[in-house]
Amino acid sequence: MKNLKYYCAPKTIEDAVKLLCDKKCKSIAVAGGTLIAKSLGDWVDKYVDIRYLPLKYIKVSGGELIIGALCAFDEIDNNPLAKKWASGVLSKAAAKCSSQLIRNMATIGGNIAKPHSFNIFPALLFALDAKVKVAFLKGVKTYQVEEIYNKNFPHKFGFDSIITEIIIPSYIKNCAASYEKFSKTQSCWESYASCAFSLSLKKGKAEKPRIIVGALSPKPIRLEAAEGIISNKQLSPKIIEEAMEAFIGNLDILKLSAINISFKKEIAGAMFKRFLTGISERNI
Numbered sequence: 001m002k003n004l005k006y007y008c009a010p011k012t013i014e015d016a017v018k019l020l021c022d023k024k025c026k027s028i029a030v031a032g033g034t035l036i037a038k039s040l041g042d043w044v045d046k047y048v049d050i051r052y053l054p055l056k057y058i059k060v061s062g063g064e065l066i067i068g069a070l071c072a073f074d075e076i077d078n079n080p081l082a083k084k085w086a087s088g089v090l091s092k093a094a095a096k097c098s099s100q101l102i103r104n105m106a107t108i109g110g111n112i113a114k115p116h117s118f119n120i121f122p123a124l125l126f127a128l129d130a131k132v133k134v135a136f137l138k139g140v141k142t143y144q145v146e147e148i149y150n151k152n153f154p155h156k157f158g159f160d161s162i163i164t165e166i167i168i169p170s171y172i173k174n175c176a177a178s179y180e181k182f183s184k185t186q187s188c189w190e191s192y193a194s195c196a197f198s199l200s201l202k203k204g205k206a207e208k209p210r211i212i213v214g215a216l217s218p219k220p221i222r223l224e225a226a227e228g229i230i231s232n233k234q235l236s237p238k239i240i241e242e243a244m245e246a247f248i249g250n251l252d253i254l255k256l257s258a259i260n261i262s263f264k265k266e267i268a269g270a271m272f273k274r275f276l277t278g279i280s281e282r283n284i
């Protein structure tokens with residue numbers, strides 16, 4: 001932080017993007033500051049504090065749930081709309097973030113802008129089929145959440161662009177969803193396993209399932225083979241066993257190299273089975 005020369009606190013998204021893209025300085029956007037405080041490089045000479053942008057809201061518009069990028073985990077945890085949508089999974093997941101201090105400061109935008117294997121929202125928003133609205137110098141564009149983790153994604157968040165909103169589609173409102181994280185001990189980051197699941201139940205059959213694992217790599221991973229097994233099927237014990245086999249097979253093919261990988265795979269499998277079994281038991 002020792003080379004920091006300028007501090008700006010823009011009030012509009014347009015100004016914030018202009019300040020970031022001004023080539024005279026090496027700038028970075030700062031939201032809650034929980035990650036930046038630990039990782040701000042000496043190369044940065046301008047700090048664009050985006051906390052004052054009007055991006056702190058959770059609302060329904062056109063049937064979709066819209067979350068402003070500056071909402072902190074605590075606001076999501078306590079928001080009545082977030083508690084209603086998708087079995088309240090957004091609130092329940094936000095409450096799982098480490099400490100109250102971090103939940104007060106850390107924003108959802110910052111959480112997805114810099115994915116890390118133990119970040120909650122990249123996996124959860126992928127499971128909820130969310131879109132991400134991005135403002136950059138030439139305009140605004142909305143991307144599917146998985147697109148922002150594609151290596152050819154054209155923007156560098158916090159350097160040339162700002163995430164402004166997260167959009168959850170209307171069909172997700174009544175779906176069954178779950179976010180699970182587990183570690184051997186509370187402070188053991190390296191043994192973290194996390195998964196996010198969602199599906200809609202229509203006449204007892206699973207529709208549009210999303211099965212996402214986090215914590216096995218910084219970017220969330222979708223397990224489409226397992227989704228294919230349960231899609232448009234009743235969740236019988238036989239289908240759940242078949243889906244479990246596909247889930248484990250999917251993970252084996254990926255050849256992941258995270259620390260404690262076999263433990264994480266085993267836990268992820270147990271989380272998946274528990275999600276499906278819970279739904280099928282409630283549906284009997």
Ligand SMILES: Cc1cc2nc3c(=O)[nH]c(=O)nc-3n(C[C@H](O)[C@H](O)[C@H](O)COP(=O)(O)OP(=O)(O)OC[C@H]3O[C@@H](n4cnc5c(N)ncnc54)[C@H](O)[C@@H]3O)c2cc1C
Nearest residue numbers: 031032033034035036098106107109110111119120158163
């Ligand atoms: C002690 C500790 C415990 C933590 N525990 C957890 C946990 O349990 N679960 C979890 O998920 N995370 C956890 N985190 C990670 C962290 O809190 C999150 O990643 C946080 O959400 C980052 O948001 P922020 O607003 O603080 O980002 P900042 O630190 O302000 O910024 C982080 C990066 O994102 C960019 N950025 C921020 N907002 C935007 C935006 N709107 N658009 C574009 N770029 C943006 C910045 O330029 C910067 O590069 C923890 C962190 C700490 C320090």
